Amino acid sequence: MNNLQEIWQSQSCPSPVSQAMLKLVTAHQKNLRRTILSRDILEWSVSLLLAYNCLRGSYSHPSHQTTFLLCGCLSLFPMSYLSWRTWRIPEKPPMGDLPLVDSFRLSLNWLKEQVALLRAVGWWYILPLGLVAYLLGPFYFQQPTVLAVQRVGCLFLFWFVHRINQKAALELEEHRQQLQVVVEEMSRTE
């Protein structure tokens, strides 16, 4: 082992990390933050706009006020629920002040949360928005053919949303399992 140690210590120092790489890293992180922020703003705006339209609808259709108000609440539900879950278990950057095993445990918790969220997308995202589309459809599309097209379109869209979320959940699950193995391995006392 001493021989290995000698060879190891004799390693010449590699060339320093280039400025270009550092710039790339910092720029990428800024872009990522910007993308996440703009996505959240967009999704909240759509939800609020939908809720506002429902509120307006409740005034213009007094006999269906309950339906419109219910749809307003339903359209706000997915983003509110998502924000609550994200606030409860936020994604944390690597915590250098925690030992590796504790950082992995935190990371594992976050991954479990993400997998659960993606798997349950049917009830917290698709169901409320599907109900909004189903209940409000007849008010906006009077012709049966157009209404049918709207419903088929919505079905297709929600099927697509469900599919991409399940695909993402599968990928994350694979990563979660690998991390679980690492945590179990590290937690085992010998």
Next chain:
Amino acid sequence: MTQSHKLLEEWSNRYNGLLQKVARAFSTSDRADLLQEMLLQLWRSIPQFKGHCKESTWVYRVAFYTALQWNRKNRCHRTEPLDEGQLAATDSPEDPRLEQIYRAIRQLKTIDRTLVLLSLEQHSYQEISEITGLTVSNVGVRLKRAKDSLLERVKGESRE
């Protein structure tokens, strides 16, 4: 230039050797990408750095945290691929036995790789325990086994 950027630059210069060794021990074809990912995670971690632990311990933890989770397929912070040539450049030619050691390290279990690397970097059991969160006695037992396994593999590599 922001404070964070300055610190990242400082760390990347000071711990360049360490980061490159970890990247090489945990990856072959996408070493540059792993190095980039480690820098990215270091950059992300900087706002949390309050000096409660040693700077080197922080960098070690973040580097190993990233390397142990490294999975090309599942990367969520995919960045632009880099030229591997950027990393290999050194002033003097490399001892061929060094590549054998790296190959042998890469064959170890991920935890063992971490322990062996820290040991080769001449860290004490106590320091390794602080970085990883394993107990000192656990580090001792595991490291002994990991070193035996490494030596066997290096011998196997030499025979080939």
